[in-house]
Amino acid sequence: MEFETKYISAHIKLSEFKGKSFKTEVVFEHHMLIWFISGETKIVQADDSHIFTAGDIFLIPRNKITTVISQPSNGLPHKAVAMHLTTEKLKDFYSRHKAIGRTKPLETIRIFSNHPLLESCMASLIPYFDLGHDLPSDLAGIKIDEAISILRAIDNTMDGLLANFEEPGKLDLSDFMERHFMFNMTLDRFSYLTGRSLATFRRDFKKIYNTTPQKWLTEKRLNLAHYQIKEKQRKPNDVYIETGFENLSHFSYAFKSFFGYPPNALLGK
Known part of the structure; x- marks a missing residue:
């Protein structure tokens, strides 16, 4: 079995992946607090990218298009604890604790690597994953409250972010x-994240670009891939994922159909 996931609750999980690598593109509904135990993950968003390894702790903002590329490292599987800081839970927390500062969207990943308080909080979860239904029903809520309290203690801007x-x-x-064309998301997701219905998204897109979103996205992604391979001399196998294509064969076919030659033809030129 390549994937194994254990839960303390629906909002706290321990995930382990033993395959070679996997890639997904998501828009997290909730803020995600991650503690990396082993392996390696590359996370790409519109304005930055990060590579995380064992010991790293970070917070991924909700409602941001995110590419996640994970793989084993140093002979160890990709393994991490993830805690969902749901809107419901955060509203409950801030009904009991006054937020300090002005609320604003959480735009970028926050990194808290090797912070002893957060690491202790996340590591304390490990023994509970094997207990299953024997856990006290309120334990998950207590641990999430603890994590939020630590975040507030170590970063005085956290209230303004989490209470939005x-x-x-x-x-x-x-x-x-x-800024986001290279992410392989559905048009429904693109429309939601721009604050539009799908019909309004299509209409506004046509007014701006005088073409369909599907055609525009494909051409933008292919041109970006062409630049990365020709100018940066990156291999097609390393480029197709980061330019929004689901697999190498589809990318190679689309590339040759559009440019008239395969992507490998650009290498060494």
Whole structure:
């Protein structure tokens, strides 16, 4: 079995992956607090990317398009504890604790690697994953409260970030698409994250680009891949994932159909 996941609750899990690598593109509904035990993960968002390894602790913001590429490292599987800081839980927490500072969206990943308080909190969860239904029903809530309290203690901007419960508003469509076209998301997701219905998204897109979203996305991704291979001399196998294609064979076919030659033809030129 390549994947194994154990739960303390629906919002606290221990995941282990023993295969070669896997890639997913997601928009997390909740903030995700991650403690990395072993393996390696590359996380790519519109404005930055990070590589995380054993011991790293970080917070991924909700409602941000994120590419996650994970693999084993140093002979050990990809293994991590993830805690969902749900809107419901955060609203409950801040009904009991006054938020300090102005609320604002959490735009980028926050890194707390090797912080002793957070590491102790996350490591204390490990013994509970094998107990299953024998756990006290309120344990998960207590541990999430503990994690939120530690985040507030070590970062005085956390209240302003975690206490923001706004949903995506209507954004500048052109700016958003130019920054996020390389993420392989559905049009439903693109429309939601720009604050539009799918019908309004299609209509606004047509006004700006005078083409369909599908055609525009494919051409933008292929041109980015062409640049990465020709100018940066990166291998097609390393490029297709980061430019929004699901697999290498589909990427190679689309590339040759669009440019008239296969991606490998650019290497060494």
